[in-house]
Amino acid sequence: MGEVIENVGFTTTSAISDFLKKTPAQDIINWGRKNSLWFLTQPMGCCGVEMISTGCSHYDTDRFGIIPRDSPRQADVIVISGYVTKKYLPALKRVWDQMPSPKWIICMGDCSISGGPFYESYSTVQNIDEIFPVDVFIPGCPPRPEALIQGFIELQKKIMAKKDLGTDY
């Protein structure tokens, strides 16, 4: 009782994560992450229609590991697919907080980039990228599903290059 154990090698979670980040183990982890980018089915405007059709069988995004999910708890990517009104921003932040890390954001369409037709409107939020860490912007009004798939592939490249904002390196 009351013995002091000395000279025992301790490790901590931060030490483990430091070890993983500084060794090629992170490359293997990123390889797994980039091939399972599940995105949240959260349409917010007319781009949402394109986003849903991207998730349907015709474009077969399963070949990239991109699968639509209905729950933020199971999703890795959130696609801001439209204008963000001031009323909707708290709900969007809440959905973003519910997603487990690592998580990424893709801005889809002109509305989420600059406001689009709702540029300088009284009820929309300007400059989404000041609020969320956005990795990929996809211009277009709305972008075609191929453009969204290319956006996902650019995100995969960023993850493999360790340049993404979603992971804390």
Place this chain on the structure above:
Amino acid sequence: MIDADYILSSLTKTFPNDLSESKIESDMRLTSYVEKDAIFNVCKHMLDNLECNHLSCECGVDYPDRNELEVVYHIASYEHPVVITLKVKLPRDDPEIESIVSVYWNANWYERETYELYGIMYKNHPDLKPLLLIDEMLGDWPLRKDYEGFPNKTSKNLV
């Protein structure tokens, strides 16, 4: 057959002093200005006696030159092909009008939206609170012509 003529004659008979600038545009369209104290009774009369049982929309218009706000009611019917446009003039500094939610239930959200965008106060509305805007923007009245609260900061993604 109830048409625009019939409705106008019925309205002028029931409310002889409250209608002005009435205009029959065709068999189907009737436009009229109504005094603001009478609009509740006019709507009730149209629902009860004239089978005008569908409120298509209710909206506001701002006329800063005349220092007036207008509330516009489009009332239609499922029984006969008539659309009636009723307009009510309100003073711009104190716009207050009787709510017609107890006559047409779907006016509830129309009136909430007109309230938050134009600042028109609806008396006896069951739950007058902002519909689409955040609570902090209440009092800005964004659709009035003299609204100056636009963000006015260029989105930095635009070059």
